[in-house]
Amino acid sequence: MALSDFLRADLGVYGVHLYREGHEPVTHRFRSDDRVNLYSVAKTFTAVAAGLAQAEGRLSLDDPLLDHLPELRPIAADGFERVTLRHLLDMTSGTSHRWFANERIEAADLLREIVAAPLVAAPGETFAYTGSGPYAVGRAIARATGSDLRAYLLPRLFAPLDLHNPAWHTCPLGYPFAESDLFLKTSELARFSQLLLQEGSWEGRRLIPAAYVRSMHAPNPHGYGLGVWLDRAGRYRAHGLYGQLAVIDPSQRAAVTVTAHTEKEEDLLDAIHTLILDRL
Numbered sequence: 001m002a003l004s005d006f007l008r009a010d011l012g013v014y015g016v017h018l019y020r021e022g023h024e025p026v027t028h029r030f031r032s033d034d035r036v037n038l039y040s041v042a043k044t045f046t047a048v049a050a051g052l053a054q055a056e057g058r059l060s061l062d063d064p065l066l067d068h069l070p071e072l073r074p075i076a077a078d079g080f081e082r083v084t085l086r087h088l089l090d091m092t093s094g095t096s097h098r099w100f101a102n103e104r105i106e107a108a109d110l111l112r113e114i115v116a117a118p119l120v121a122a123p124g125e126t127f128a129y130t131g132s133g134p135y136a137v138g139r140a141i142a143r144a145t146g147s148d149l150r151a152y153l154l155p156r157l158f159a160p161l162d163l164h165n166p167a168w169h170t171c172p173l174g175y176p177f178a179e180s181d182l183f184l185k186t187s188e189l190a191r192f193s194q195l196l197l198q199e200g201s202w203e204g205r206r207l208i209p210a211a212y213v214r215s216m217h218a219p220n221p222h223g224y225g226l227g228v229w230l231d232r233a234g235r236y237r238a239h240g241l242y243g244q245l246a247v248i249d250p251s252q253r254a255a256v257t258v259t260a261h262t263e264k265e266e267d268l269l270d271a272i273h274t275l276i277l278d279r280l
Contacts, residue, residue, distance in 0.1 A: 002026050006275040012243060012262030015186035018276060019194050021253040027187070035167070035183040036259050039240030042168070042182040044216075045192070046134045047089050047227025049141055049153050051212035058144040061086040061226075065115070068140040072115045079119045085140055087123045088133030089226045094121035100131040101180035105171055111139050127222035131179030134227070135171075138178030149176040160207055161191045180240070186259045193238075193246040193255040217248075232273060243268045252280050 002018055007028055015033055018026040053059050059068065062084050066073050073081070079094070087093040097117035099110065107113040114132045121128075138149040145152050150168045158166060166188075169181035176182075184192075195201075196216075200208030216226040217236035223229060228236045231247065238246040243260030245268070256272050 002279070003028055003276065006271055009271050009275065011264070011268045011271055012260045013268070014259045014261070017186055017190035017193075017257040019190060019197070019255045019257075020280060021197075025190075027190075029186075033185045033187055035185050035188075036244070037180070037240075038182050038184055038189065038244045038259075039180050039242065040131075041189065041238040041240040041244050041246065042178065042180050043089075043131075043134045044196075044227040044238035044246070045153065045157070045182060046138055046141075046149060046178045047216060048157065048208055049149055050085060050089060050137055051208060051216070051226070052156055053141050053145055053152070055209050055212065056145075059085065059140065061089070063140075065136055065140055068143045069111070069115075072112060075112060075116045077116055077118045079122065080115055082123045083119075084123065085137050086226070088137050090220070090222070091127050091129050091133060091224055092124050092222065093133055094119040094123045094126060095128075095130070095132060096120045097132045098128075098130045099135070101169065101177040109173060110171055111136055127224060129224070131177070134179040135175075135177060138176055142175060148174070149178055157192075157207060160202055160205065161188070161195065163188050163191070186257060189244075189246060189259065190255070190257040193248060193257045196238075196246070196248050197250065197253065197255045233277075235273075235277065237269075239265075239269075241265075245269065245272065247272050247277065249277050249280075252277065254280055 014031050015029045083093045097114045142148045167183040168176040199210040199213045231237050235249045243262045243265050245258045247256045
């Protein structure tokens, strides 16, 4: 069995799904397939939403954020006018703002706080991981499309993948957190993993431009693309806290999806590579 050694490891896994083109999917559950917080895997969905909005001509990833939210110019930090949506997605905005969805929002408007925070580096120069950027991109998508992030994705991504009415926690103003707190089952996330492997094609229908999916995991010095981490052997992954993982292997036409609760995320990721993908 393709998963036999992986299943014997004590990795805190809830469920695992292996998809490989030309083969029947292989799955195993350690508990019922309930919806769980995907944590930072939500960033990948936000990056896809930005790509869809770009394809529709609503925005460009190279637009400065403030072009979509000009009322924030008076409070913006020096240099922030050069921060683009791409910088915010690939964590190179240079902002000093650090926020993640497990932290209580005290500001009346989190976006104003993000925009006003001083820059510590020129946009595009340095990598610093934070949820602030994806949240800001979610707000730009809402402005550009007239729909919040979840509502925008419902007909374009969630419905075609049969991800029925997913929960996505929101800030006090009602905008999805964008960087975290999207809840899906392992089997549901596996469909998204397969969609990425297939470069945005699903059951004969083009959901995401193929060129955009490729751009998400293009090589770069920081090891992080548009909502995904670059991985070993040309693979890439969506990665959420406590072991929520979608590992895509384009060369082997395979994707491994895992939900879990573990403090040993590196051990879990290593097992996906060595006990599953390296043995295909």
